[in-house]
Amino acid sequence: xxxxxxxxxxxxxxxxxxxxxxxxxxxxxxxxxxxxxxxxxxxxxxxxxxxxxxxxxxxxxxxxxxxxxxxxxxxxxxxxxxxxxxxxxxxxxxxxxxxxxxxxxxxxxxxxxxxxxxxxxxxxxxxxxxxxxxxxxxxxxxxxxxxxxxxxxxxxxxxxxxxxxxxxxxxxxxxxxxxxxxxxxxxxxxxxxxxxxxxxxxxxxxxxxxxxxxxxxxxxxxxxxxxxxxxxxxxxxxxxxxxxxxxxxxxxxxxxxxxxxxxxxxxxxxxxxxxxxxxxxxxxxxxxxxxxxxxxxxxxxxxxxxxxxxxxxxxxxxxxxxxxxxxxxxxxxxxxxxxxxxxxxxxxxxxxxxxxxxxxxxxxxxxxxxxxxxxxxxxxxxxxxxxxxxxxxxxxxxxxxxxxxxxxxxxxxxxxxxxxxxxxxxxxxxxxxxxxxxxxxxxxxxxxxxxxxxxxxxxxxxxxxxxxxxxxxxxxxxxx
Numbered sequence: 208x209x210x211x212x213x214x215x216x217x218x219x220x221x222x223x224x225x226x227x228x229x230x231x232x233x234x235x236x237x238x239x240x241x242x243x244x245x246x247x248x249x250x251x252x253x254x255x256x257x258x259x260x261x262x263x264x265x266x267x268x269x270x271x272x273x274x275x276x277x278x279x280x281x282x283x284x285x286x287x288x289x290x291x292x293x294x295x296x297x298x299x300x301x302x303x304x305x306x307x308x309x310x311x312x313x314x315x316x317x318x319x320x321x322x323x324x325x326x327x328x329x330x331x332x333x334x335x336x337x338x339x340x341x342x343x344x345x346x347x348x349x350x351x352x353x354x355x356x357x358x359x360x361x362x363x364x365x366x367x368x369x370x371x372x373x374x375x376x377x378x379x380x381x382x383x384x385x386x387x388x389x390x391x392x393x394x395x396x397x398x399x400x401x402x403x404x405x406x407x408x409x410x411x412x413x414x415x416x417x418x419x420x421x422x423x424x425x426x427x428x429x430x431x432x433x434x435x436x437x438x439x440x441x442x443x444x445x446x447x448x449x450x451x452x453x454x455x456x457x458x459x460x461x462x463x464x465x466x467x468x469x470x471x472x473x474x475x476x477x478x479x480x481x482x483x484x485x486x487x488x489x490x491x492x493x494x495x496x497x498x499x500x501x502x503x504x505x506x507x508x509x510x511x512x513x514x515x516x517x518x519x520x521x522x523x524x525x526x527x528x529x530x531x532x533x534x535x536x537x538x539x540x541x542x543x544x545x546x547x548x549x550x551x552x553x554x555x556x557x558x559x560x561x562x563x564x565x566x567x568x569x570x571x572x573x574x575x576x577x578x579x580x581x582x583x584x585x586x587x588x589x590x591x592x593x594x595x596x597x598x599x600x601x602x603x604x605x606x607x608x609x610x611x612x613x614x615x616x617x618x619x620x621x622x623x624x625x626x627x628x629x630x631x632x633x634x635x636x637x638x639x640x641x642x643x644x645x646x647x648x649x650x651x652x653x654x655x656x657x658x659x660x661x662x663x664x665x666x667x668x669x670x671x672x673x674x675x676x677x678x679x680x681x682x683x684x685x686x687x
Contacts, residue, residue, distance in 0.1 A: 234571060237268040237276050245271065251660055252556070253584045256281065260585055266569045274302065277559060277578045278571055281585025283592060285569050287612040289560060289581055290620035295319065297622075300561040300578045304415045305666050307433065308492055310485030314625060315493070322622070324472050329486065329625055331470070332463045338628050340461065341386050342532025345633050348381040349640040363645050363678045372673040375502040378637055379495035386629075387490050388447055389462035402440045403491055407665050409433040415663060440491075444484050452480075463490065490626070492666050497554040498630045500669035505548040505638055507658075507674050508599040510649040515601060516642075519544055523643045524682075535639040536632055543601035545634050549616035551599060553583040554667040558618045583615060646680040 238244045248255040248269065259267045260281055270276045277300075280289065298318035309315050314325050331337070352374055355362030360377060363369060377400075384390040384399050409432050413420055423431045451468055464487065471477045478486070509516040522540045535541070559580040566573045573579060588596035592613050593603070617624035624630070641647075653659070659670040 235263060235267045235278070237270055244269065253661065256582045256585050257588070266571055274300070274304075275578060277580045278568055278573060279580050279582045279585075280569055281582040282569075282589055283586070283610070283612040286581050286586055286615060286619060288568055289558075289579055290612065290615070290618075292560070292562075292566060292620070294323075294621045296562055296564050296566060297560045297620075298563055300559050302418055307414070307421070307437070308410055308666060309489040312482040312485040313489040314486060315489060325486070326621075326625060328467065328470055328472060328478065332466050333626055333628050335628070337466075338632050339533055341382065341629070341632070342536070342636060344385055345382050345636040346532050346640050348378050348385075349637045350644075351381070352378050353641070353644060365678050365680050367678045368650070369647070369676045369678060370673050371503045371506055371676055372499065372669070375499035375637075376495060379499045379502075379633065380491075382633060383491060383494040385462070387463045387487060387494070389464065399443060402436070402443055403495075406433075406436040406440045407492065407496070409436040410665055412663055415665070440488065441484055444487050445480060448480050448483055448487075493624075494626055494629070496665055497667045498633050500554050500664065500667050501545075501548055501552065501630075501634055502637055503670060503674055504552040505544060505634070506641070506647070506676065507649065507653065507670075508548060508551070509544065509642075510647060510676070511654060512599060515544070515599070520642050520682075523639050526639075528643075528683075532636045536635040538635070538639065539605060540601065541635050541639055543604035545631065545638065546604045546614070546616075547599060547601040548634075550587045550593075550614060552661060552668075553587065553616045554669070555618070555624075556583045556661075556668055557581075558583060558615070560622075581615070581619075586613070586615060589613070644682055645678060646682055647676040648679050650675040650677065 244255075247258075256279070259269070259279075265280055265282045265285055266278060268276050268278055280286065299316045301316075303316055306316060314322065314329060317325050352360055353363045360374070361367055361369075380400055380403060381396065384396055388399075390396050390399055409429070411429060414429055414433060420428075421430045422428065423434070425431075426435075447464065448468075451464060467478060467483060467486070509519065519540055522538050523535070526534060526538060557580055559578055561578045562573050562575060564575050566577075566579070568579045587593065590596065592609070611619055617627035617630070648654075653674050659672065659674065661668045662671045
C-alpha cells in the first residue's frame with residue numbers, strides 16, 4: 208500500500224501530487240467536502256489515513272456524517288497524550304455506531320464512575336489464572352473444528368477447501384460460549400450459534416454507519432429484522448441468567464457468568480439482569496469476532512511467506528506433541544507472529560474519546576464535547592518507529608520491545624480492552640494447534656498480489672471477503 212492516493216479535488220487547497228508539504232505545523236482544518244472524504248475513507252480507510260498524514264502531518268480532522276469531526280493523531284506522541292489524559296475528562300463518543308450491538312450498559316460505552324465500577328466487576332474474569340484455565344478448551348475447540356466435529360463443519364482432509372473466516376468464527380464462538388456461559392452441550396451450542404450468527408448478520412454496514420436507517424417499516428425493514436434478532440439472542444441470555452440465579456450449584460461454576468452472579472460492586476449491590484445481559488452480549492460479540500479476524504490474517508500472511516511459516520512450524524514441532532497450551536502460548540516466535548499480525552491488522556483500527564472539558568492534543572485545542580482519536584494503522588506504521596512498516600516481518604518483535612504508545616492493538620489507557628489477555632492467549636493456541644496438525648495452501652488468487660481490503664464487520668474490521676485455504680495434508684502422518 209502506498210501513500211500516492213489523492214482524492215481529486217476533495218478540498219480546496221489540497222496539495223497536488225507534485226507539491227511538497229513543507230510545514231505540517233499549522234493548525235489542521237476540517238475538510239469541507241464531507242461526503243467525498245467519507246467515501247474515500249469508506250473505500251479504503253487505511254489508504255485514506257496515510258494520504259492525510261502524508262499531506263497534513265500527524266494531526267488532521269475527519270468529519271463523519273451524522274457524527275461530527277474527530278481530531279486524529281497517528282504518532283506515539285499523540286497516543287501518549289490521549290491515553291494519558293485524565294480518566295474523568297474522557298468518555299465514549301455518542302452517538303456510537305456499535306451501540307445497537309452492545310447496548311448502552313456495555314463496558315465499551317460506559318463512562319465515569321459507571322465505567323470504573325463495571326470494569327472492576329468484569330476484570331477478574333480475565334486475570335491470568337482464569338485465562339490459563341481455558342487453554343484446553345481453546346485447543347479442543349480447534350481440534351473439533353479440524354476433525355469436523357462441529358455442527359455444519361467439514362473435516363479438514365486433503366483436497367478440502369476451508370472457508371477460513373467461517374472456521375475461525377466457529378472456533379472462537381465455541382470458546383466464548385463455554386467460557387462465558389458454560390455451554391458444553393452440542394444442542395445448546397447450536398441454538399446459541401444460530402442466534403449469534405443471525406444477530407451479527409442483521410447488523411449490516413449501512414445500519415452501523417447511517418443511523419438514519421434505524422427506523423422500522425411494518426416489521427420488514429432491516430432495522431426491524433435486527434431488533435428481532437437481538438430480542439431472540441437476549442431471550443437466550445436472560446433465560447440462562449434466570450436459570451443460573453436459581454441454581455444451587457452456581458457458586459461452583461467456573462465460567463464468567465457464574466463469577467458475575469456471585470460478585471458484587473463495592474457498595475454491596477449486584478448487577479441487574481438487564482445490565483448483565485448487555486455485558487454478556489458484548490462479550491459474545493467482541494469476544495469472538497475480533498479474535499477470529501486476527502486468525503484469518505495470521506494464516507494469510509504466513510502462507511504468503513514460506514520462510515516465516517517454516518520457522519514457526521519448526522518451533523511448534525520442537526515443542527513436542529505433548530506440549531501444554533500454556534507452553535505453546537509462550538513460544539517466542541509464535542508470539543512475534545501474533546503481534547506482527549495485530550500490528551498490520553488491528554481489529555479495532557480507530558480509538559475514539561470525547562472530552563468533557565477543554566483539552567489539547569498535539570497543540571490543537573479541543574472544547575468540551577469535541578472528539579479525538581488515535582488512528583492505530585498510522586501508529587503501527589509510523590516511520591520513526593517501524594522499519595519497512597508495510598512488510599510482514601515478525602522478527603521485529605524479537606529484536607526489541609515496543610511501548611504502549613507505539614504498539615496499541617487493544618487501545619490504551621484506562622479503557623484498554625478488558626479481554627486483551629484472553630484474545631492473545633486464544634490466538635496463540637489456535638494458530639499453534641492448526642499449524643502443528645495441518646498443512647494448508649492459500650487459494651491461488653490470494654497467494655500473490657495486493658492484500659485484501661479491510662472493511663468493517665460489526666464490531667471489528669476484517670478482509671472484505673473470506674480467504675479460502677486448501678488442505679494439503681496431515682502433518683502427523685508426514686516425516687519430520
